[in-house]
Amino acid sequence: MEINHRIQDKFLADKYSLWIEFPDGSKRETDYNEVELVLKDIRFIRHELANYSYLYASQLSFGGHLNRNYWEFLKLKGEIGQHDRDELEEGVLLVIYLLYAEIFEAEGWCYLYRNKLFDTVNSFLDSYAPDNDKKKELKDCIQFSRDNHENEKIGDQGPVDLEPENKRLRDQRTENDKWVHKTFVEDYFVDIANSFEPLRQKTKNFFDSIMKKGKK
Numbered sequence: 001m002e003i004n005h006r007i008q009d010k011f012l013a014d015k016y017s018l019w020i021e022f023p024d025g026s027k028r029e030t031d032y033n034e035v036e037l038v039l040k041d042i043r044f045i046r047h048e049l050a051n052y053s054y055l056y057a058s059q060l061s062f063g064g065h066l067n068r069n070y071w072e073f074l075k076l077k078g079e080i081g082q083h084d085r086d087e088l089e090e091g092v093l094l095v096i097y098l099l100y101a102e103i104f105e106a107e108g109w110c111y112l113y114r115n116k117l118f119d120t121v122n123s124f125l126d127s128y129a130p131d132n133d134k135k136k137e138l139k140d141c142i143q144f145s146r147d148n149h150e151n152e153k154i155g156d157q158g159p160v161d162l163e164p165e166n167k168r169l170r171d172q173r174t175e176n177d178k179w180v181h182k183t184f185v186e187d188y189f190v191d192i193a194n195s196f197e198p199l200r201q202k203t204k205n206f207f208d209s210i211m212k213k214g215k216k
Contacts, residue, residue: 018078023123030076035088038073041066042091045098049185055177057101062111070095071121074128086132093138094184096121100145104155104173122146134183141176148173 019029045066048059060066070092076085099121102110112118130136148154153162154170162170 016079018076018080020072021075021077022072023075023127035073035076035080035084038068038070039084039088039091041068041070042087042095045091045095046185046188049181050189053181055098055101055181055185056105057098058105060098060102062099062102063115071124074124086135089128089130089135090138090184093135093142094180096125097138097142097145097180100142100149101177103149104145106152106155138180138184141180144172144176 016032017029018031018035019027021027045060049055051059073088073092076088080088099110099112099117103112112121125139125142128139130139148169151166151169153166154173
């Protein structure tokens with residue numbers, strides 16, 4: 001159920017309680033200010049990914065200005081509306097997918113290797129239970145990357161002759177990339193664009209109802 005609150009009230013720590021539950025059972029408190037910073041990064045990432053018609057992870061500066069422990073927010077608990085939760089969890093899963101995609105692109109010393117984060121990230125992912133089919137499918141795509149990230153053959157995009165099994169795996173990775181880009185980049189912006197007119201009509205109806213009440 002969506003929380004019924006004024007937009008700014010959610011930033012008041014004495015009104016809304018949020019915390020992250022770690023896979024080992026420990027907890028840390030957080031708040032909407034931190035959530036909004038994570039969402040801000042996720043929106044930036046989507047915007048940058050929209051610069052290409054395909055998924056390109058290595059353009060992103062993970063460990064630079066994109067330096068938060070995004071995976072922790074898969075285990076966010078407390079009072080948060082479903083819309084915010086969906087955007088947050090889908091965005092975090094997208095980030096994790098990109099961290100593995102960076103390995104296949106092999107354009108340098110990748111973030112997961114550089115910071116020895118495999119166990120940490122995967123522990124949050126393993127303890128996360130998706131609540132809709134889209135999140136579940138994205139988690140499955142990440143699992144495919146986890147299972148195959150050490151296979152250098154399937155990262156090759158040129159005209160390389162591959163054994164049938166490696167070709168199948170490379171084709172699957174390519175299809176995963178296409179689906180992720182279409183679903184979490186292209187469709188994301190299409191949905192935003194399509195929301196303007198309904199919101200405009202909703203606002204008009206709201207003010208019309210106020211005017212009618214004022215005339216009574």
